[in-house]
Amino acid sequence: MGRRSRNVNKFAQRKRDRKEQEKNRQENPAPDIRKHYEDIVRENAAFEEYYKVQKVCPEDQWEDFMKSIKDNLPTAFRITGSKCEANALLKIVTSQYFSEILNMKLKVEGKDEEEEIKPINLPWYPGGLAWQLRLSRSDIRRNEALYRLHNFLVAETAAGGVSRQEAVSMIPPVVLQVEPHHKVLDMCAAPGSKTAQLIEFLHSDEDKTPTGLVMANDVDNSRCYMLVHQAKRLNSPCIVITNHDSAVMPSLVITDEQNPEQTKPLKFDRILCDVPCSGDATLRKNPDIWLKWSTGNGNNLHGIQYRILRRGVELLSIGGRLVYSTCSFNPIENEAVIHRLLQEVGESIKLVDVTDLLPGLKFHKGMTHWRPASKDMVFYDKFEDVPEKWQTVVRPQMFPPKSEDLDKFHLDRCIRILPHHQDTGGFFVAVFEKTAPLPWEKDQTKPEATEPLEEKEKKEPPKKRRRLGGYREDPFVFFSGDQEDVFPSIKDFYDLNDKFDPTCLLTRCHIGKKKNIYLVSPTVKDVVQKNENNIKIINTGVKTFVRCDNKNMTCPFRLSQEGLQSVSEHIGAKRRLNILKEDLILVLQNDNPSNPPDVKLFSKHTQNLVKDFATGSCVLEYKDTESNLELTLVGWRGVHSLRAYTATSDTVHYLRLLGADFSKYDVNKFKKASEVTEVEADSSVVAETISTSENDPEDSEASEANIKDKIDCT
Numbered sequence: 001m002g003r004r005s006r007n008v009n010k011f012a013q014r015k016r017d018r019k020e021q022e023k024n025r026q027e028n029p030a031p032d033i034r035k036h037y038e039d040i041v042r043e044n045a046a047f048e049e050y051y052k053v054q055k056v057c058p059e060d061q062w063e064d065f066m067k068s069i070k071d072n073l074p075t076a077f078r079i080t081g082s083k084c085e086a087n088a089l090l091k092i093v094t095s096q097y098f099s100e101i102l103n104m105k106l107k108v109e110g111k112d113e114e115e116e117i118k119p120i121n122l123p124w125y126p127g128g129l130a131w132q133l134r135l136s137r138s139d140i141r142r143n144e145a146l147y148r149l150h151n152f153l154v155a156e157t158a159a160g161g162v163s164r165q166e167a168v169s170m171i172p173p174v175v176l177q178v179e180p181h182h183k184v185l186d187m188c189a190a191p192g193s194k195t196a197q198l199i200e201f202l203h204s205d206e207d208k209t210p211t212g213l214v215m216a217n218d219v220d221n222s223r224c225y226m227l228v229h230q231a232k233r234l235n236s237p238c239i240v241i242t243n244h245d246s247a248v249m250p251s252l253v254i255t256d257e258q259n260p261e262q263t264k265p266l267k268f269d270r271i272l273c274d275v276p277c278s279g280d281a282t283l284r285k286n287p288d289i290w291l292k293w294s295t296g297n298g299n300n301l302h303g304i305q306y307r308i309l310r311r312g313v314e315l316l317s318i319g320g321r322l323v324y325s326t327c328s329f330n331p332i333e334n335e336a337v338i339h340r341l342l343q344e345v346g347e348s349i350k351l352v353d354v355t356d357l358l359p360g361l362k363f364h365k366g367m368t369h370w371r372p373a374s375k376d377m378v379f380y381d382k383f384e385d386v387p388e389k390w391q392t393v394v395r396p397q398m399f400p401p402k403s404e405d406l407d408k409f410h411l412d413r414c415i416r417i418l419p420h421h422q423d424t425g426g427f428f429v430a431v432f433e434k435t436a437p438l439p440w441e442k443d444q445t446k447p448e449a450t451e452p453l454e455e456k457e458k459k460e461p462p463k464k465r466r467r468l469g470g471y472r473e474d475p476f477v478f479f480s481g482d483q484e485d486v487f488p489s490i491k492d493f494y495d496l497n498d499k500f501d502p503t504c505l506l507t508r509c510h511i512g513k514k515k516n517i518y519l520v521s522p523t524v525k526d527v528v529q530k531n532e533n534n535i536k537i538i539n540t541g542v543k544t545f546v547r548c549d550n551k552n553m554t555c556p557f558r559l560s561q562e563g564l565q566s567v568s569e570h571i572g573a574k575r576r577l578n579i580l581k582e583d584l585i586l587v588l589q590n591d592n593p594s595n596p597p598d599v600k601l602f603s604k605h606t607q608n609l610v611k612d613f614a615t616g617s618c619v620l621e622y623k624d625t626e627s628n629l630e631l632t633l634v635g636w637r638g639v640h641s642l643r644a645y646t647a648t649s650d651t652v653h654y655l656r657l658l659g660a661d662f663s664k665y666d667v668n669k670f671k672k673a674s675e676v677t678e679v680e681a682d683s684s685v686v687a688e689t690i691s692t693s694e695n696d697p698e699d700s701e702a703s704e705a706n707i708k709d710k711i712d713c714t
Helices: 010-025 045-054 059-069 083-101 137-142 144-159 165-175 193-202 221-234 296-314 335-348 403-409 439-443 453-459 488-495 522-531 559-572 580-588 605-610 648-657 679-693 696-710
Strands: 075-079 105-108 112-114 129-135 163-164 183-185 213-218 241-242 253-256 260-265 269-273 317-327 349-351 416-419 427-434 505-507 516-519 537-539 542-547 558-559 575-577 616-623 632-639 642-644
Touching: 075 083, 075 137, 075 165, 083 144, 083 163, 083 183, 083 403, 105 317, 129 165, 137 144, 144 163, 144 221, 144 260, 144 648, 163 193, 165 193, 165 269, 165 416, 165 427, 183 193, 193 213, 193 221, 193 269, 213 221, 213 522, 221 241, 221 537, 221 696, 241 522, 260 522, 269 296, 296 317, 296 335, 335 349, 335 439, 488 558, 516 559, 522 537, 558 559, 558 632, 575 605, 580 616, 580 642, 580 648, 632 648
Parallel strands: 183 213, 183 269, 213 241, 269 317, 575 616
Antiparallel strands: 075 129, 075 163, 105 112, 241 537, 253 260, 317 427, 349 427, 416 427, 505 516, 516 542, 542 558, 616 632, 632 642
């Protein structure tokens, strides 16, 4: 009985199932009826009829709309990272990779003739950091002339220098206007591309750690680990990943700044409500939707979309901003949900016009009239006309406002983006601001001040923990302070200053050796400690120190590249090396941990620096005074050597920024084996490592680190 009731690791179970299927292969297995995307006929009569009746597109644009939606989706990406690194990478992209394809004509999938490829800068994205290419992902992957561009996108995505994301999907975080002090909630966050944007905006002030946080939530336990992947690339101590049904998201608490012994409700300054939807605006990248589209898809989702949005505005602080978005054309999933909420909340919530934040973006205003339909494609103008058998599907809340009430709701402030506007996918965005408590919040009696935490713990017996889905997470065990068993040696070895707060460090085990030590911001620590029994927390913190039991090291922990940016300002001069450009390139190019570069190979400048430098983990720094490019990475001072302690993807990233040779990593996969040189053959293993790290990010640095930890530093 005990084994049956325990939580099951879904990933391990799938692996066991696959092995079982291989052992017991059927002689005549059931045929795979799925179609390849290229074989799907991109037509659906019901789809065309429905949206013609809804008038989602002006009649004179209908042919352009339908033609565009049947083409493959262009590739889009944005450049991320610190400002100096992002600017340097942007120059490299435009001068090297785009210049190769500016005058190039290529055979594009689905087109008979060769087309000229011209990169397009998205004018509405801040800093000019987002680009779109008139090529699908498969075009880039399958065309030999573009192998360098493909390698660049794969490697930089793994290193966190680039995020590949559909162009219109970037809009909600832009109009949310996140600032470093904001507490941000992403209610339906997986797979995490928008979450990554929110983190980037939160860290817009690079000189200090944000006082805000991003809480990324998803109802699907397995998809939460996709969020961990995204967060890991951005190395932020200010993110918490939770697993809960966002429609019934629990009320959370934080410490009251006015009275630290008491708590107060946690209200979010910014909320992204990118709800589950029918996804018919993604037909360009998901053509299988053509086969299964029906009116019932949108009708069935209306209720859950409304409940998530309603819970979102409840969790929003007064003066805060919420963005509701879908990748659907259907007004039942869009304007009908907005109208339903606005009817209930009165004047406490208002729609905001954000067109000034999106210069150059083409779009249609929100719809003010639509006609709900049943599954048999019958359209209705009022609920009284709906037959009884369809009244559970077509609900009264789905109908549009009366003409005399249009000015009250301002639905025209919503944004509708159609594929033919600027050769993208479709999208819907609505922005709310909360100006006063909601009607049902006003009716609630003001809660009494909470008792001091110590007294409350004494009075109340421990509550039974609610059982949550997915498999059990390891605990979050915070350091008690300066006297935590391993901290004094870390503080002394790295010369940490007094501003560093050791209570923001945590491990994931109560007993046994501490293997990895993670760092969170003070705000995240407060949220985790006050709410870990109230909501399932999947992951938080950035890996900062890693156990490295080496006989030549006085401190048993090395630095981790992931957490270096967060802890670097606190590390003293005795563990820092400011090296020259040529020395940094030497360190990065000689990345074989079993044969690190000897100190004698470095410049006299660096040889003098390391002469009396204690062995062990250290910080390698480089600053270019002309371009203001600053690079900080983890190094290792051996007895006779100096090397970088970075994952392969990071090594490629830094070499690229330095303008150094990284050709051994830039493999042309289209070459025959006989044509590949010995250098390229060795580097193919590296390319495979980069590709693997994109799929399984937890293992990329860890696998290399384990190799390096086992090697005696000679």
